[in-house]
Amino acid sequence: MKALVATGYGPPEQLSIAQLPVPEPGPGQVLVKIAASSLNPTDAIVVQGGFRELVELAFPYVPGNDFAGRVIEIGAGVTRFAVGDEIFGLSMPRQLDFVADDNRPSLSTGGLAEYAVVEADTPLLALRPASVPAVQAAALGVVGSTALGLMKLGEIKPGYRVLVIGATGGVGTAVIPLLAAAQAQIVATSSTPAGAQILRELGAGEVIGHAPEGYPSDVDVVFNLALYPQALPSAARALKPGGRFVSIIFPEPTPELLGRDDVSLRYYLDPDGRFGTMDDVARAAEKGELSARIAHRFTLDEAVTAAVTYVREKNVGKIVVTM
The missing domain is CATH 3.40.50.720 (NAD(P)-binding Rossmann-like Domain)
Structure with missing residues (x-):
């Protein structure tokens, strides 16, 4: 699969598009074919070494925590989602588990990729309402x-x-x-x-x-x-x-x-959804009460440019990468 990767610490210009194996879901996990993902401050900070006092990254590292996509495989014990479900939410790359909830962590293999494995039992994932496009849902997690x-x-x-x-x-x-x-x-x-x-x-x-x-x-x-x-x-x-x-x-x-x-x-720090679960976000978005403003859209092949644009330019709203 294609993925945006960091092969070492550095500015967004050093990111690249690489071919990686498709991850496999384990117990309690689902494999998602990503439709879209969006960039957040954590994505930029961590690859530039901003959290090195908390974690040393293992490379290659795939950033991306906001996503929308379709479940294509489920691991043992998963009952919340089924193959074919369209889901969205916030799932931090596994190496950033220090910011995740201890009991029901929302972690993934990185959302800026064609496929990602995510933990299923978390309040920070939800079914995507049919009336909310995947590009919009991918911008709404954080x-x-x-x-x-x-x-x-x-x-x-x-x-x-x-x-x-x-x-x-x-x-x-x-x-x-x-x-x-x-x-x-x-x-x-x-x-x-x-x-x-x-x-x-x-x-x-x-x-x-x-x-x-x-x-x-x-x-x-x-x-x-x-x-x-x-x-x-x-x-x-x-x-x-x-x-x-x-x-x-x-x-x-x-x-x-x-x-x-x-x-x-x-x-505000809410890894366990105390102030708002992704189901709450889904309901508010479906009613038209909540939306994300999208400043720019890029394809995965353009994801390095997306990351540079995110860091270097004054963007009003979110930057989304479509797969």
Whole structure:
């Protein structure tokens, strides 16, 4: 089978398309013929050595955790899915098992390939609704579940003023329509006029630049989708006393990192689906309540270009690779 592979640590330009054996499902696993997969920050970070203090990769390494595809073989003991089922979800490459749930880990052989073996018994996989195209479903694993989780952690109410930092990424472009539907007042960040226009079309009432001096000072909730620790105090100053700071960026925020002890800190990390299972994502997508904005589509033969585009360009939404 064809797969996007890293043969060593390095920039996305060093990735390549290689021929690998089709993996075989073991007990509790299914073999999936991948229809589409999408890129996420973890894919870029891990092949550049960003997690080496946690894991040393064995090469060749196949990235990719979001996918949609059809089950073509099942392993012993699998009852949740059957051959022919169209499924989608979030399944991390096995070497990244340190971020997976201990009891029902959602792991795979890597989704940026023609075939992948995935663990069947996990809340982060679901049947794909017939009304949701495979390309859309492949973009929804991470961003769909994260967007639903952010809404729960933010406890959004009508009229809340919400600052979304890093709004043009996959998560931001998925959560802004949810915020708009919840009648929140949305302030979103974008570094480009084109991105700003798209955010307004998605429901943002106000779009500002990334510079912290432009942040408002009266918001009820901050969604941090982009800032690392050194920049958190400037974001925290946007909150009213008693407001909520919700972050998806490692490490988990603390009062010391924010420089404030009068706000509520919440961190989204959900390997066990506490804040949103893939069944929840499927239902919301089927109802038209949740969708992923797709910035670019590439074929598997173009997957190296897809990875370079993901890392080097300012993309508004997700990059999807079709098989």
